[in-house]
Amino acid sequence: MRRPLIAGNWKMHKTVRETLDYIRRFRDLVSGVTDREIMIAPPFTALYAAGEALAGSSIRLGAQNAHWAEAGAFTGEISPVMLKECGVTYVIIGHSERRHIFGETDEMICKRLSGVMGAGLRPILCIGETLEEREAGKTFEVLERQVKAALQGFAAEDLRELVVAYEPVWAIGTGKTATPEQAQEAQAYVRRLLADFGGKEFAEGIRILYGGSVKPENISALMAQPDVDGALVGGASLDPETFARIVKYA
Numbered sequence: 001m002r003r004p005l006i007a008g009n010w011k012m013h014k015t016v017r018e019t020l021d022y023i024r025r026f027r028d029l030v031s032g033v034t035d036r037e038i039m040i041a042p043p044f045t046a047l048y049a050a051g052e053a054l055a056g057s058s059i060r061l062g063a064q065n066a067h068w069a070e071a072g073a074f075t076g077e078i079s080p081v082m083l084k085e086c087g088v089t090y091v092i093i094g095h096s097e098r099r100h101i102f103g104e105t106d107e108m109i110c111k112r113l114s115g116v117m118g119a120g121l122r123p124i125l126c127i128g129e130t131l132e133e134r135e136a137g138k139t140f141e142v143l144e145r146q147v148k149a150a151l152q153g154f155a156a157e158d159l160r161e162l163v164v165a166y167e168p169v170w171a172i173g174t175g176k177t178a179t180p181e182q183a184q185e186a187q188a189y190v191r192r193l194l195a196d197f198g199g200k201e202f203a204e205g206i207r208i209l210y211g212g213s214v215k216p217e218n219i220s221a222l223m224a225q226p227d228v229d230g231a232l233v234g235g236a237s238l239d240p241e242t243f244a245r246i247v248k249y250a
């Protein structure tokens with residue numbers, strides 16, 4: 001049985017002070033929740049303070065990206081070791097905004113994944129097709145390319161902590177959520193790709209999240225799908241009350 005993971009990706013939102021206010025309210029709102037894992041990923045600048053504010057709580061801290069090296073001449077990048085020091089557990093890798101706005105390639109994403117794994121952190125690998133690719137009937141082809149490229153060179157036994165997030169690009173920040181059936185179809189396919197990579201047992205143990213305009217109103221129907229093991233929530237994770245409602249979906 002895969003334990004659900006409800007993760008909030010704040011993107012480039014919230015100062016340190018706003019992060020601390022949020023955590024104070026959010027901790028109380030989700031204090032009774034034990035049957036699912038919760039994660040928030042504030043911007044880098046707020047991670048250290050967030051890590052301290054989350055001490056003693058079961059809410060996990062996430063980062064929105066990581067470089068593959070421990071240290072070096074990589075202006076503007078943050079290493080997995082630095083994130084670990086802040087109390088980070090999960091790292092989002094290959095988010096569509098990194099791929100499409102900042103030109104991150106499948107090759108870079110594979111290297112970032114390796115840095116994250118090497119530091120003992122848990123990667124959340126984001127994949128997903130654009131609207132154009134979906135309309136051209138290329139969804140499965142894109143997912144296959146992204147999964148294979150990211151996992152190239154890894155052994156399945158090293159990837160037991162991997163989380164995959166299926167985020168159709170057309171559903172991100174658009175208010176246009178994939179239907180539960182669309183999410184299930186794509187995520188069942190991703191699980192088949194994972195089985196091809198590391199065997200059925202490996203694939204059955206990997207959590208696959210859905211991301212793209214998740215809200216309190218649509219989370220339950222998405223979570224009812226057999227291959228939807230959680231959610232990666234953007235906009236609706238910015239308000240603690242709204243995110244707590246998503247976390248507490250029935």
Ligand SMILES: O=C[C@H](O)COP(=O)(O)O
Pocket residue numbers: 009095167171172173174175211212213214232233234235236
């Ligand atoms: O990482 C989160 C996704 O990009 C979804 O964002 P959204 O919930 O604002 O559509």
